[in-house]
Amino acid sequence: MNANWNFDNSYARLPERFFTKIRPTPVSDPKLVVLNRSLADELGLCAEALAGEEGVAVFAGNRIPEGAEPLAQAYAGHQFGHFNMLGDGRAILLGEHVTPNGERVDIQLKGSGRTPYSRGGDGRAALGPMLREYIISEAMHALRIPTTRSLAVVTTGEVVIRDKELPGAILTRVAASHLRVGTFQYAARFLSKEELQALADYAIKRHYPNGEHAPNRYLFFLEEVMKKQAELVAKWQLVGFVHGVMNTDNMTISGETIDYGPCAFMDVYDPTTVFSSIDTQGRYAYGNQPYIAGWNIARFAESLLPLLHEKEEKAIELAQEAIAQFPTLYETYWLQGMRAKLGLCTEEAEDKKLIGELLHLMYTYRADYTNTFRALTLDEWHFCEKELCDWYTRWQKRIARQDMTKEEVYERMRQNNPAIIPRNYRVEEALAAAVERGDNTVMERLLYVLKRPYAYTKEQEEYAKPPEPSDRPYRTFCGT
Numbered sequence: 001m002n003a004n005w006n007f008d009n010s011y012a013r014l015p016e017r018f019f020t021k022i023r024p025t026p027v028s029d030p031k032l033v034v035l036n037r038s039l040a041d042e043l044g045l046c047a048e049a050l051a052g053e054e055g056v057a058v059f060a061g062n063r064i065p066e067g068a069e070p071l072a073q074a075y076a077g078h079q080f081g082h083f084n085m086l087g088d089g090r091a092i093l094l095g096e097h098v099t100p101n102g103e104r105v106d107i108q109l110k111g112s113g114r115t116p117y118s119r120g121g122d123g124r125a126a127l128g129p130m131l132r133e134y135i136i137s138e139a140m141h142a143l144r145i146p147t148t149r150s151l152a153v154v155t156t157g158e159v160v161i162r163d164k165e166l167p168g169a170i171l172t173r174v175a176a177s178h179l180r181v182g183t184f185q186y187a188a189r190f191l192s193k194e195e196l197q198a199l200a201d202y203a204i205k206r207h208y209p210n211g212e213h214a215p216n217r218y219l220f221f222l223e224e225v226m227k228k229q230a231e232l233v234a235k236w237q238l239v240g241f242v243h244g245v246m247n248t249d250n251m252t253i254s255g256e257t258i259d260y261g262p263c264a265f266m267d268v269y270d271p272t273t274v275f276s277s278i279d280t281q282g283r284y285a286y287g288n289q290p291y292i293a294g295w296n297i298a299r300f301a302e303s304l305l306p307l308l309h310e311k312e313e314k315a316i317e318l319a320q321e322a323i324a325q326f327p328t329l330y331e332t333y334w335l336q337g338m339r340a341k342l343g344l345c346t347e348e349a350e351d352k353k354l355i356g357e358l359l360h361l362m363y364t365y366r367a368d369y370t371n372t373f374r375a376l377t378l379d380e381w382h383f384c385e386k387e388l389c390d391w392y393t394r395w396q397k398r399i400a401r402q403d404m405t406k407e408e409v410y411e412r413m414r415q416n417n418p419a420i421i422p423r424n425y426r427v428e429e430a431l432a433a434a435v436e437r438g439d440n441t442v443m444e445r446l447l448y449v450l451k452r453p454y455a456y457t458k459e460q461e462e463y464a465k466p467p468e469p470s471d472r473p474y475r476t477f478c479g480t
């Protein structure tokens with residue numbers, strides 16, 4: 001049976017310092033844990049073949065499919081504000097698969113062994129974090145948020161040593177590309193201007209082909225990446241997603257969410273929410289994400305300076321003018337999304353205030369973020385506090401001032417407020433069953449209900465419940 005892989009590897013044609021050709025390190029006893037059949041279909045791949053022995057051998061890195069040219073990508077990045085040389089230390093790009101529709105996607109194995117960029121690491125990944133990435137990235141996709149996808153997770157039959165021995169696993173990740181802000185920082189810092197330009201031309205051709213004929217294609221490129229990132233982070237904010245490690249190497253040029261390490265969804269609305277155990281200063285707290293995206297964009301703009309204009313002063317001026325737009329861009333996307341969440345289809349000057357008041361009340365009363373919007377959407381707003389009732393009355397008056405029936409308003413809200421998100425306790429419960437007991441049914445059920453977050457089905461109700469109150473905050477760990 002043929003899996004229908006159709007590789008055409010454009011990244012491998014870039015100047016050679018952008019990568020190291022290297023094969024994954026074979027593993028002893030690969031077993032399929034989960035396969036994303038609907039994604040396989042979308043990509044024109046044959047799920048039956050992927051689930052078979054040869055297909056699993058590919059996911060494990062034991063077999064290189066025809067046409068693949070495995071390599072590890074070089075990149076750098078600011079990690080918690082500090083610049084480092086990085087690169088794929090535990091991932092290998094098999095190549096680019098071109099779908100029957102002509103769409104080009106990276107096929108990457110994560111956890112596939114050491115590379116020249118591994119530094120002290122073992123190049124491996126544990127089952128729990130790989131399944132976590134699978135669950136959350138697929139949930140994000142279903143929430144209509146641009147993201148890398150997860151095609152499969154296999155166990156390796158080997159253990160990885162973290163604070164204890166854990167089952168080793170490999171995730172097959174599918175992405176529009178793995179070009180990162182950090183790829184540009186790497187080129188700007190360590191390579192020649194010609195190599196930087198080759199990378200920029202490549203990225204424009206792959207992701208922003210309209211820019212090929214723009215008067216200043218690199219400025220156009222910067223502005224387009226800014227828009228994509230502003231839109232992406234606005235979508236994160238709107239669903240309460242905390243990425244957790246917004247280092248510049250974890251920010252894509254395509255505008256997809258990438259690297260689901262310590263990410264998690266916020267329950268109670270609180271802008272200071274941090275889940276990552278290593279983010280002790282709260283640099284990547286929920287409320288900081290838009291500012292950090294702007295900071296990262298500024299690093300991106302810096303790396304493009306040599307291309308923006310031949311005179312450095314003029315290049316800086318162009319970059320500054322462009323990045324000064326980021327906060328406004330972000331706010332425009334966010335406000336548009338918030339209006340949709342509240343069923344508003346017209347724009348009034350006071351809308352921002354009305355939204356701000358709701359968020360403030362949610363913060364004051366420690367309300368669950370997702371379920372507050374869920375309650376509004378289902379017309380189940382049962383608060384008795386006066387301030388909340390007053391807000392509700394103002395909102396009702398506001399929606400009455402637009403030419404829309406109540407049904408239309410509520411329909412708009414259902415389209416824009418998820419009935420469920422991957423609640424942390426639900427994700428943990430699924431991972432515990434899979435990792436500790438080899439029982440995947442809890443995860444499969446969770447994946448199933450997360451597939452249609454805007455459907456408001458009966459079976460989702462159980463999954464919409466917030467966690468039991470706890471005196472210990474939820475903590476996540478980088479998947480290393």
Ligand code: AMP
Nearest residue numbers: 086087088089090118121122123124480
């Ligand atoms: P991440 O936190 O996944 O964004 O990874 C940051 C950097 O550390 C990247 O260069 C990774 O490739 C590298 N890295 C993470 N975990 C490992 C590991 N177990 N072995 C080698 N390199 C790793």
Ligand code: MG
Nearest residue numbers: 249250258259
């Ligand atoms: Mg990363």
